[in-house]
Amino acid sequence: MAVPELAPRRTMGGIVAVWVVAAVIGIAVGLFAGDEWRAQWLAVGLGGCLVLAFAVQLWSGRSQGFTERVAASALGALVVMGVISLGFGLAAIVPG
Template sequence: MTEPALAPRNAFVGVLAVWAVAFVASIAVGVFVPEEWRVPWLLVAFGAIILLSFAVQLWYGRTQGFILRVGGGALGALLVMGVISVGFGLAALVA
């Protein structure tokens, strides 16, 4: 039998960390990558974020709510990256 953790770590911190990395990655892609290569590099960055989300939640070490936490991290990262890419797209149209 396993013993429950007396003071488990907060699972939401891992989700927020994935969102923060997605924010930084999408800003970096938008700034450093030419316009015609932004979408493919955003897809590569999102793939890396999905792997990071799995790794963070596996490192957390709790089975309860694993799929929910990974899904929350991935969906939030997708929304963050989508909003930032829309901003860069609108900036490219205006310029």
């Protein structure tokens, strides 16, 4: 029989933390990687965000909704890095 938690921990903070790390990685890759290597480094950064999502959710110690929280972290990191990548791609196209 499972005992309900009296004061469950908040889980949104860990998810948003992975999104923030994804934004920092995306901006760093966009600024420091060359145009020909940017996609490869973004893939490596996304892999790092996936590992970070697992680590953060394992550290929280809650088993209920683990898969959903990891999926939300990873999907959010994918969207954040995709939007940042789109911005750098459009900036490369625009003459200036």
